[in-house]
Amino acid sequence: MIRTARDRRPTSSSPRRWLPVAERGMGRGLAAILEVSSQPGDRPELREIATGLIVPNPSQPRRHFDEDALESLAASLASSGVLQPVLVRPLAGGRYELVAGERRWRAAQRAGLETIPAVVEQRDDAASLEAAIVENMARQDLNPIEEARAVAALVEELGLTRQEVGRRVGRSRVAISNLLRLLDLPDEAIGLLEDGRLSEGHGRAILLAEDHGDRRRLGRAAAEGGWSVRVTEDRARAANAQPAVRRGALRLHPDQEAACAQIAQELSTALGREVRVRPKGSAYRVELVVEDLADAAALASRAPRLKAV
Template sequence: MPTSPLPRKWPAVAERGMGRGLAALFAASEEGEPARQELRELAVELIEPNPKQPRRDFDEGALQGLAGSLAERGVLQPVLVRPRHGGTYELVAGERRWRAAKLAGLATVPALVRERDDAQALELALIENMAREDLNPVEEARACAALVEELGLTREEIGRRVGRSRVAVSNLLRLLDLPDEALGAMQRGDLSEGHGRALLLADDHAARRRLARDAAEGGWSVRVLEQRAREAGTGVTARAASPKGGTHVPHPDQEAAAAEIAHTLSAALGREVRVRPRREGYTVELTVDGPEDAATVARYHPRSPGAISSVG
């Protein structure tokens, strides 16, 4: 049973060193495109938010703090907009500053006005959001999904744009397989991205919902949740099939060893790994996205490329 009786708040995002600055992001998304921009002072009421902005939640306390700073010093970094019909402008990047400027009662904000098509605007808005450190994992996952669905980018292309590995992007996208209750807990900070990956070890949505609720209320660590998720599915407490027929009831020490192996492999490979005790040894199961992903996994065991016997 968990030892912590009180729920705890988990950081919205893991440490990942993604901050690159908007200038670098603009350059990365516009290689070979001639600059067509103009710096203006625009009325805040003429600017509208991007309807495809993946970020839905803005911390009111943080916005109030930023509004106080803007009221005193003004908006130092311009927002990025594109012209729309009727003399209005749509935000491409900088919605947090625009919202804070409105709270501060500012009449105008500095803005870089650039002509962009929908695809360019969406890509830059998503990449700008992915580079920020205060985005929660669910918002990041939805941003990645939009880059895949709307622009047809591969996981590797997304990773290059936002400074993350292809495996990390794949792990984010898998979070969207979780039920809404689990996603909501991650958005509130009750569960971390690591908790979300642990929930994926459970086989069905009902178990994932129950485990997400119990983990958030009990303040479970990721490791505890991993163990509970395996037990809820076909994990280490289930009877394991014997190669000689019949079933094998694992010894508690073998169950503990299987859980430890699964935790170690999951951390090393950056993906969900399930380990099942057998009468002789263990069965290791993991999911790969395709041949390229399988080759990446195989590099962890170069002397025995055929050692991974079960992939899905």
């Protein structure tokens, strides 16, 4: 008879053996979060809890779960059981909120497991938030934007400095600052980092561009063209070297572009010359295109008559 993970529950004669974190080689996240202080006087307790009594942590920094990876983990859990407990805190009504281990919990549900081993520990909202972030960042499970938002939560909600955040998650202060800067990217570029089409290095390279519109275009071009980080850096610097009037024109609203085109057309008809209307800061530049200096002189001779136009 084939025995499933559900059949291999611990009994008094064959208790479940929880391997030490170091022995498993896969639990740095759990070790890290158990170092985050819980409520004084409350000792962690290991239990088997029904998967249906556990709810996700609303502060979970991870937003994307790879479907193929979840299916693979579910198959592993169905075969071998859950080797590492999740971490939960008790809620009212006999329910529990995940602090760490949401991927294992989701996979256990897919595998059809009725219960999952869990470390139950009293934690307030701040400790729960910190533990969830530390666990995910220790495992390097998050994409760059998820990490950036997680770090921002530690700074804004817990009032930690960037150096304090760095100590908690094992990163330097500079690395934490670089992560937070990613949130200054345009929404489109942020989406590309979340989808894995661009890396954190690409994000930092795009931020070299001073203009928000240039950043948006660089992100799209880097993803579509498969640019390296170095190429993206070079293109960002090149965008900064463009004349301000050219970059300004790209920031126009479609209605403004249409108005500039109409004015240019009317002036061209009146002058018999090509006219360009471009933005320059908060003002506009009107350019006349002439064939040569003689053409310019002929146009200038018409100036008195143009005043009456």
